[in-house]
Amino acid sequence: MCKSKRSTSAVEPGTRRNTNIMMTHHHSPRPARTRTLTSSSSNYSDEVPITESRSYVYDKEWSKSNTNASSISSRASLSSLRDTLPENPNIYHFSEISAATANFSAPRLSSSSWRCSVRGHDVVVFRRPFRRPVDLPDRLALICRSHHSSLVKLLGASLSGAALFLVYEFVPGASLADCLRNRRNPSFTDLRTWTSRMQIASDVAHGLDYVHNFAASSSDTGCSGFVHNRIKTSSIVVTEENFRAKICHFGASDLCGEAASGGGRAERVEGTRGYMAPEFQVSGVATKKTDVYAFGVVLLELLSGEEALRFEFDDDGGYRRTSVVETARAAATESGGVRKWVDKRLRDSFPVKVAERMIRVGLECVADDPNERPDMGRVSNEVSKLYLESKEWDQKMANNIELSVSFAPR
Numbered sequence: 123m124c125k126s127k128r129s130t131s132a133v134e135p136g137t138r139r140n141t142n143i144m145m146t147h148h149h150s151p152r153p154a155r156t157r158t159l160t161s162s163s164s165n166y167s168d169e170v171p172i173t174e175s176r177s178y179v180y181d182k183e184w185s186k187s188n189t190n191a192s193s194i195s196s197r198a199s200l201s202s203l204r205d206t207l208p209e210n211p212n213i214y215h216f217s218e219i220s221a222a223t224a225n226f227s228a229p230r231l232s233s234s235s236w237r238c239s240v241r242g243h244d245v246v247v248f249r250r251p252f253r254r255p256v257d258l259p260d261r262l263a264l265i266c267r268s269h270h271s272s273l274v275k276l277l278g279a280s281l282s283g284a285a286l287f288l289v290y291e292f293v294p295g296a297s298l299a300d301c302l303r304n305r306r307n308p309s310f311t312d313l314r315t316w317t318s319r320m321q322i323a324s325d326v327a328h329g330l331d332y333v334h335n336f337a338a339s340s341s342d343t344g345c346s347g348f349v350h351n352r353i354k355t356s357s358i359v360v361t362e363e364n365f366r367a368k369i370c371h372f373g374a375s376d377l378c379g380e381a382a383s384g385g386g387r388a389e390r391v392e393g394t395r396g397y398m399a400p401e402f403q404v405s406g407v408a409t410k411k412t413d414v415y416a417f418g419v420v421l422l423e424l425l426s427g428e429e430a431l432r433f434e435f436d437d438d439g440g441y442r443r444t445s446v447v448e449t450a451r452a453a454a455t456e457s458g459g460v461r462k463w464v465d466k467r468l469r470d471s472f473p474v475k476v477a478e479r480m481i482r483v484g485l486e487c488v489a490d491d492p493n494e495r496p497d498m499g500r501v502s503n504e505v506s507k508l509y510l511e512s513k514e515w516d517q518k519m520a521n522n523i524e525l526s527v528s529f530a531p532r
Contacts, residue, residue, distance in 0.1 A: 212241070212277060212278030212279075212289070213258070213259065213262070213278060213279060213280065213281075214240065214278055214279070214280040214287070214289065215280065216280050216281075216282040216287070218240060218241075218280070219240070219247055219280045219282075219287050219289075222236075222238040222239060222240045222245075222247070223236045223238050223247060231246060234248060234249040234250070235247065235248045235249070237292060240277075240289055243277065243291065244291075244292040245277060245289050245290060245291060245292055246289075246290050246291075246292050247287055247288070247289055247290075248287070248288045248290065248371070248374065249285055249286075249287055250285070250286050250287075250288060250374055250377075250378045251284060251285065251286070251378060252281060252283075252284050252285060252286040252378060252379070253378055253379035253380060253391075258279065258281060258377065261376060261377055262276075262278065262279055262373075262377065265337070265348070265372070265373035265376065265377070266278070266373075268332075268333075268337040268372070268373075270328075270329055270332040270333075270337075271325075271329075271366075271368075272325045272326065272328055272329030272332070272366075272367060272368055272369055273329050273332070273333070273368060273369050273372045274290050274291060274293055274359065274368045274369065274370045274371075274372065275290065275291045276288060276289070276290055276372060276373045277289045277290060277291060279377065286377060286378055288371075288373070288374055288377065290370070290371075293359045293361060293368055294361065294362040294363070295359045295360050295361040295362040295363075295368075296312070296359070296360055296362070297355065297356050297357075297358065297359060297360070298322065298355040298356070298358040298359070298360055298367065298420070298424075299354075299355035299356040301313050301360045302355060302423060302424070302427055303427065303429065309467065310467075311427065311465070311467050312360070312365075313360075313365075313424075314467065314468070315468070315471075315516075316468055316471065316472035316473070316477075316512060316516070317509075317512050317513060317516045318365055319424045319425070320476075320480075320505075320508065320509040320512040320513075321365070321366065321367075321509060322358075322360065322365075322366075322367040322424060323421055323424055323480075323505050323509065324502075324505050324506055324509040325366055325367035325368070326353075326358060326367050326369060326417065326420060327417065327498065327501055327502035327505040327506070328502050328506070329367070329368070329369045330350060330353065330369065330413060330417055330498050330502075331498040331499050331501070331502040333347060333348050333349075333350050333369070333372060333413075334347045334348070334349075334350075334410050334413065334497075334498045334499075335347050335497075335498065335499055337372075347410075348372075348373065348375070348376050349375055349376070349408050349409060349410055349412075349413060350369070350371070350372065350375060350413050351374075351375035351380050351391070351408035351412070351413065352370070352371040352374065352375065353369070353397065353413055353416035353417050353420060354394050354396075354397045354416060354419075354420065354430070355420055355423055355430070357369065357370045357371055358370065358420070375391075375408060380408055390405065390406035390407060391406055391407075391408065392406070393406070393408075393412075394430075395430075395431050396419060396429070396430030396431030396445060396446075397415070397416040397419050397420075397430055398412070398415075398416075399411065399412040399415035399416070399488075399492065400490050401492055402415075409492070410498070411492035411493075411495050412492075413498070414487050414495045414496065414497075414498060414501070415487060415488050415492075415495065417487055417498070417501070418447075418483075418484045418485070418486070418487025418488035418495075419446060419447065419484075419487075419488060421480070421483065421484040421487065421505075422446045422447065422450045422481070422484040422485075422488070423446055425450075425463075425464055425465065425477065425480060425481060425484065426446055426449065426450065426463055426464060426465055427465030427466075427467060428446045428449065428465075429446065430445065430446055431443065431444070431445050431446075432444055432445075447485075447488050449463060450463065450481055450484060450485060451485060453481065454478075454481055454482070454485060460474065460477050460478050460481055461474055461477075463481075464477055471519075472512075473511065473512060473515040476508050476511050476512055476515065479504075479508055480505075480508055483501060483504050483505065483508075486501075487501060
């Protein structure tokens with residue numbers, strides 16, 4: 123969800139910051155307020171009621187017993203607290219989107235996305251076909267209530283005819299595809315250390331686990347997570363600030379009707395070559411199992427540095443198709459094959475045992491039979507363990523280097 127302006131040097135991934143802040147109050151909650159938003163689309167109801175829940179409390183008895191100065195101070199504190207809370211989902215007027223993108227003539231990040239400013243926020247607007255009717259306000263609110271540090275936040279949407287415009291926060295950084303493979307200099311990569319790649323694998327695994335198993339899970343809504351349907355290296359942002367990974371396009375497939383969610387019917391859609399599970403190539407229907415397959419491909423790309431699918435000239439002057447899944451399977455069956463297969467730009471500096479287990483995780487995810495693919499909950503747990511083992515290996519290597527330098531002859 124970003125545009126790479128320059129290559130950045132890899133840095134050691136920092137410690138994940140806990141963004142979930144728990145606040146405890148001892149006052150009675152204020153009743154929910156209802157507001158009405160008007161849509162400019164002729165195919166959308168003119169007035170859409172959305173319930174807005176207040177996350178702060180206000181004690182009337184306390185306010186009556188204090189001075190005016192204290193009341194003013196209290197209102198200022200409540201206003202400050204309100205400013206720190208997540209925003210409610212927005213249904214934008216199409217005129218807002220059109221004006222922000224200069225009638226869609228502004229510079230594009232891709233063929234169907236624009237970076238612009240909407241209501242004072244630096245955002246990216248994506249245009250997607252609206253394939254089937256959904257209860258847009260309720261679904262949008264459900265998705266926008268989902269928060270995870272490994273997901274790019276969806277702020278709102280605008281509907282115009284058969285096009286749905288999704289507004290996401292802008293995240294400075296570069297796509298994982300660009301970080302792994304520099305087109306101008308193939309021998310260079312921003313992800314030069316094993317631990318940095320394991321950190322990204324862990325971030326993406328936890329983010330997708332959240333999407334599948336925890337996002338807006340509720341017996342009241344009948345929703346038990348979502349299907350992402352866009353997992354690939356070009357849809358993952360490596361943040362400029364600390365080289366952490368964030369998954370883009372969360373909620374797009376559900377809002378556009380591309381994937382079954384909560385018992386709904388999925389539409390047949392096109393996929394991305396190299397990331398499509400065998401059953402998806404036949405049915406064109408996205409499921410959680412097809413997401414797991416795509417994650418496995420991303421994981422194998424991280425380990426090898428190879429593209430998901432590439433075409434090379436053969437000796438007969440034709441083309442030879444090579445997939446990272448095929449090369450990984452060959453490496454796993456060959457003695458010493460994993461060490462040869464892992465990205466050469468890591469300069470053989472990685473824990474081989476961990477790499478062998480990581481490739482097994484990746485290959486389990488890309489199993490031809492969807493029933494043999496693991497759940498993302500189990501995958502994220504395994505990847506987290508291997509990431510911690512990689513950090514321990516990294517620390518031992520650093521200590522060994524310090525000792526060798528200290529006792530080296532002068």
